Amino acid sequence: MLISLIATKQMAEQIKKALADAGDVVFEHVGKLDSESVKEIFYSASRVSADVLIVDLDVFSGKEIVSALQGFRIARPNTRIIVIAPDRKPGDEIISSIVGLGIYDIAAEGKESNWSEIIKNILLSPPATYAQAARWHTGQLLNASIQTKERVIIEERPAGIVTVAVSATAHGIGCTYTALSVASFLSRLGHSAAVIEDSQKPVFSFLCSVLKAKEGKVEGSYTVHGIDIFPVDKSGDNGNWNYDMLLKKIKEGQYEYVVRDLGVLNSPRRREMYGADIAFVVASAAKWRWHEVIERIDGDFDIIFPLASQNNVEEISFYAGIKGTALSYCPNPFAEENDSVFLKLLAPVLPSRRKKRILFGVF
Incomplete structure (x- = not known):
């Protein structure tokens, strides 16, 4: 299994323990990201063919993660995305928006939890469904009242292999x-x-x-x-x-x-x-x-x-x-x-x- 990883230093160390027998890290960013570098990192991640992208929300200080994940899904629709959201609770606006993108693998245990074991169990399980993530989804999206037009690149890909x-x-x-x-x-x-x-x-x-x-x-x-x-x-x-x-x-x-x-x-x-x-x-x-x-x-x-x-x-x-x-x-x-x-x-x-x-x- 090929893994792309965007996480804080402490979380990255625990995740790598879980990946010891589960897969190889082919893309990695460790550390906090400001609003200007988020798009650059996710663009770089989208250039790498990986089976799974693991994203630690503690890396981001603002709401730009939502549009970054949306862009990544457009570029890599078949890559499974796992979102690590320590100590987040249902009703969280950012996670609600992420679930609205069709990303359902949400890990939101406490910060002191055994994240190595948590990630390992997620990787060994089938991708989560909306039913499992529904408690996070309020139906509201960030900036829903602001219709901001942005020009992006859409790729028309050949169907199938x-x-x-x-x-x-x-x-x-x-x-x-x-x-x-x-x-x-x-x-x-x-x-x-x-x-x-x-x-x-x-x-x-x-x-x-x-x-x-x-x-x-x-x-x-x-x-x-x-x-x-x-x-x-x-x-x-x-x-x-x-x-x-x-x-x-x-x-x-x-x-x-x-x-x-x-x-x-x-x-x-x-x-x-x-x-x-x-x-x-x-x-x-x-x-x-x-x-x-x-x-x-x-x-x-x-x-x-x-x-x-x-x-x-x-x-x-x-x-x-x-x-x-x-x-x-x-x-x-x-x-x-x-x-x-x-x-x-x-x-x-x-x-x-x-x-x-x-x-x-x-x-």
């Missing part, structure tokens, strides 16, 4: 490298991404061993540079696609994007490519390997040429009529060097932003 398929014209071209690079790029954008191995020559188990990867969000996955990867389970190999066998776990992990490393392109893998939301074929731009591209690719998929220059791509386009995108040399698939390239390639399946006027504090 987006599948990105990556295959190659031959072994050793860079299929696995490209799949990991795509997932790493998506993770840097703040999305929850996983890579599933379905290639003819599995290497993910070795990669996890070399990188000493920790266990991922769900059983059978490993976390590598902010993404979860699923190696082929050879012990349970029955001829099925690893992706098909992992569908339940993919849903459990609440991944926004799943990248499939399909290995060398053939008829079965071509069918899997057509079933993806977007698919790429990795090929060599070297002249002595042009035949692999001509023989294997029918123009239905975008082509990526690793270790190629723009001149290489233009040359193969001129002589063979094959268009593709150059991926410049970068030995580390988790680096940022080719982010601008992936931004263009993945544009059809990335959230599109539009500006819209909304009324904060008015529902």
